[in-house]
Amino acid sequence: MKRLIALIAFALAAPVFAQEEQSSAPYAYRQLDDAAQEARAQDLMETLRCLQCQGQSIADSDAPIAGSMRSLVRERIRAGETPEQIRGWLIERYGDYVSYKPQLTGLTWPLFAVPLAFVLIAFFLLRRRFTTKGNGQ
Amino acid sequence: MIAELGLAALWLAAALAGLQLVAGSLGLSTRGAVLGEAVRPVAVVQGGLALLAFACLIYVFAVTDLSVKLVALNSHSMKPLVFKIAGAWGNHEGSMLLWVTVMGLGGAFVALVEKRLPERTMLATLAGQAFVSLGFYAFLLVASNPFERLSPVPVEGNGLNPLLQDLGLAFHPPTLYLGYVGLSIAFSFAIGALVTREVGPAFAKAMRPWVLGAWIFLTMGITAGSYWAYYELGWGGWWFWDPVENASLMPWLAATALLHSCGVLAARNALRAWTIMLGVVAFSMSMIGTFLVRSGILTSVHAFAVDPQRGTFILALLAIYIGGALVLFGLRAATVTEGERFAFVSREGALVVNNVMLSAILGIVLFGTLYPLFAEAMGAKVSVGPPYFNPMSALFAVPMLVVLMVGPLLRWRRDKFARVGRSLVIPAMLVATAGIALLVAGGIALLPWLGLALSAGLGWASILPLKARNLRRTPLPIWGMVVAHFGIAVSLFGMSSESAFSIEKLVAVRAGEVTQVGPWGVKLDTVEPVAGPNWTAMEARLLVRYGVDRKVTRMLPQSRSFWAPPQQTSESALLTRWNGQLYAVLGGEAPKVAGEKQARWQLRLWWKPFAPLIWIGGLLIALGGLLALIGRVAADVRRIVAKDKIAYRREKQGR
Numbered sequence: 001m002k003r004l005i006a007l008i009a010f011a012l013a014a015p016v017f018a019q020e021e022q023s024s025a026p027y028a029y030r031q032l033d034d035a036a037q038e039a040r041a042q043d044l045m046e047t048l049r050c051l052q053c054q055g056q057s058i059a060d061s062d063a064p065i066a067g068s069m070r071s072l073v074r075e076r077i078r079a080g081e082t083p084e085q086i087r088g089w090l091i092e093r094y095g096d097y098v099s100y101k102p103q104l105t106g107l108t109w110p111l112f113a114v115p116l117a118f119v120l121i122a123f124f125l126l127r128r129r130f131t132t133k134g135n136g137q
Numbered sequence: 138m139i140a141e142l143g144l145a146a147l148w149l150a151a152a153l154a155g156l157q158l159v160a161g162s163l164g165l166s167t168r169g170a171v172l173g174e175a176v177r178p179v180a181v182v183q184g185g186l187a188l189l190a191f192a193c194l195i196y197v198f199a200v201t202d203l204s205v206k207l208v209a210l211n212s213h214s215m216k217p218l219v220f221k222i223a224g225a226w227g228n229h230e231g232s233m234l235l236w237v238t239v240m241g242l243g244g245a246f247v248a249l250v251e252k253r254l255p256e257r258t259m260l261a262t263l264a265g266q267a268f269v270s271l272g273f274y275a276f277l278l279v280a281s282n283p284f285e286r287l288s289p290v291p292v293e294g295n296g297l298n299p300l301l302q303d304l305g306l307a308f309h310p311p312t313l314y315l316g317y318v319g320l321s322i323a324f325s326f327a328i329g330a331l332v333t334r335e336v337g338p339a340f341a342k343a344m345r346p347w348v349l350g351a352w353i354f355l356t357m358g359i360t361a362g363s364y365w366a367y368y369e370l371g372w373g374g375w376w377f378w379d380p381v382e383n384a385s386l387m388p389w390l391a392a393t394a395l396l397h398s399c400g401v402l403a404a405r406n407a408l409r410a411w412t413i414m415l416g417v418v419a420f421s422m423s424m425i426g427t428f429l430v431r432s433g434i435l436t437s438v439h440a441f442a443v444d445p446q447r448g449t450f451i452l453a454l455l456a457i458y459i460g461g462a463l464v465l466f467g468l469r470a471a472t473v474t475e476g477e478r479f480a481f482v483s484r485e486g487a488l489v490v491n492n493v494m495l496s497a498i499l500g501i502v503l504f505g506t507l508y509p510l511f512a513e514a515m516g517a518k519v520s521v522g523p524p525y526f527n528p529m530s531a532l533f534a535v536p537m538l539v540v541l542m543v544g545p546l547l548r549w550r551r552d553k554f555a556r557v558g559r560s561l562v563i564p565a566m567l568v569a570t571a572g573i574a575l576l577v578a579g580g581i582a583l584l585p586w587l588g589l590a591l592s593a594g595l596g597w598a599s600i601l602p603l604k605a606r607n608l609r610r611t612p613l614p615i616w617g618m619v620v621a622h623f624g625i626a627v628s629l630f631g632m633s634s635e636s637a638f639s640i641e642k643l644v645a646v647r648a649g650e651v652t653q654v655g656p657w658g659v660k661l662d663t664v665e666p667v668a669g670p671n672w673t674a675m676e677a678r679l680l681v682r683y684g685v686d687r688k689v690t691r692m693l694p695q696s697r698s699f700w701a702p703p704q705q706t707s708e709s710a711l712l713t714r715w716n717g718q719l720y721a722v723l724g725g726e727a728p729k730v731a732g733e734k735q736a737r738w739q740l741r742l743w744w745k746p747f748a749p750l751i752w753i754g755g756l757l758i759a760l761g762g763l764l765a766l767i768g769r770v771a772a773d774v775r776r777i778v779a780k781d782k783i784a785y786r787r788e789k790q791g792r
Contacts (some may be wrong), residue, residue, distance in 0.1 A: 008394070022450075029724055029727075029739050030645070031641070031643050042641065046523065047522060047523065047524045049520045054435075055377065055379040055380065055381070056379075057374075057377070057522070057523075059372065059374075060370060060374045060377070061372070062371070062705070068479040078732070081370045084194070095518060095567070096517065096518065096709070097518035097520050098520070099520060100520045100521065100522025100525070101520055101524035101525065102519055102520070102525055107515075107517050107519065108508075108512075108519055109503065109510055110508065111504070111521065111525065114500070114504050115196065115501055118497040118501065121497075122493045122494070122497050122533070126481075126490065126493060127495055129489065130481040130486065130593060
């Protein structure tokens, strides 16, 4: 069901991108004039996935759709949106797949639980290893 | 004809692997002892036959024999010879053949030179090696025959992906595979030792050079792959946490842990079960990596489901080998005790921290790489990328690096901080000074900040083990350790500096215009067409100047169009100074504004301070491994020669 929604969302949004591509995505290969804004846009772009390529962020891709998305990110940053707002907007349209930064949801919680578990395991492993020894001597 | 010869050699090699397995296993019993004699020669011939098969594949690629399906699919007659040859392993079947070849040669090499272990353990080891090889031979012969013929013969081949038409392809996969497969030897040693229950310092000393060798190749393979991606993809990125990269990083992490625990086992007869376990895990990671890359599961779980034969085959192999090894480990682990005990503040203690942290990083990389596959199987697509991997691995890498400053100074078994504390004052001050200075400068993210501060201290601390030593008498393995640890500091500094201080500039300029990128002035001089053997390109001539320095240097980035297969690539131009690298890429022609006469060209420019240190550090790490390897092997050879001499003298005196 979720996938269906994502699919429909993609179908609806695709023409938007297509139009932007035709109007040649002004900021695909152009930086924002404000250095601070550009830095924010760059950081965000590095964490967004190019939907057409395999395993590349939109900041690392020559694909047209990556160009459109770069332009979109820069325009929205220029309009004053925060990076997380833009990320949220993109996730809403394309699903979690578009963001390399997993959000904490019902689906992704193990991603955050596992490192925590590793920290605990590492701690107890080291502690047990070296305290039982102390007792043993 | 040559293709059939290759196929026949492959079948023969597979049959010999079967014989090696049977003879090796029977040789362990008293009744079959006579068969044991056959194992070593069989292993050598098996390696030779695999090499012959691989040579045949290279030949059909070199002459572009289009009647071979693999050549028709992946090669093209109009391609430079070096890429024709490298193309032999730039595809699924060829790379799997390279895998079994390296594995066969590895087994042959072990059979020829390894004389330090009891013969029973060696038989079990070579039988284990044959058992693993056999699965991969079956995979090649049944599911991915590289020598399959094609009828009718096509007029021309499909060509090789232009991104792969680079010298990087000639070196990166073979080095990485040497590393992957070298770990299979460690795996077989672990199996052999489990079967015969002989786990001890002698075993660790015999296994260590093989692990070191594999680790050196993995280090070089990863370093080369990272640099290749950096200059070839044309966007200045050097590590993407892409599953294919993770597939090479995971065996490296496991091998690094194994290397260190092997040291503990060799020197102190401790961490026995743990070392065996790591031997199993390290090669398992190699196989999982191969599975991820080769089964097509990465593109999508669904792509895997469409053509499941290969994926299922590798999955079955994984289950048999990893599962089998773990079962054997479970059965025998109780009889392999942990060995000697030691205090927390001791060399062993520091190495245990290293092992636990490396294993945790490995766990995170593994989990983060596989989780999107689970999620997709459950019906939702998620992406896990740098914003996840960077902080999560730093969580464990940072404590590990702190321990790395102290560990090499500690004594075995039991030590006190007070003894080494004084020599650590300078590194600690360096960390603090660098940290504060960077804070004052401001504008640096947390991770690069940590990396820069730690690398300053680590750089100093890593050479401390040489203090108070006679440098000429310092054993090579100590030099190796120092060089490798210093390499980590160098690489860490490069990575942090690259991500903290890089300057990016995207511009559309006319010929004659000058742009400023950090300290560089870049002038677009001309853009002209050039032609290569199988491509045409637009080549920009950039005249660049550093600061007020008058010297002008030329850079020639290209935007290439290949025609077989048709694809655009950007050939970046790199200019290296001692303090960084200027990275230039020529994009396309910018859309013309109404009324404009002169064309504008898109340029992508980066100034990356100290970026080359990333790979120089990687090479230093590998060099450290090489020094240690030479030191260990030389010591072993000396010992064997001395032993032979003593035996010879005794014999003479006896007469």
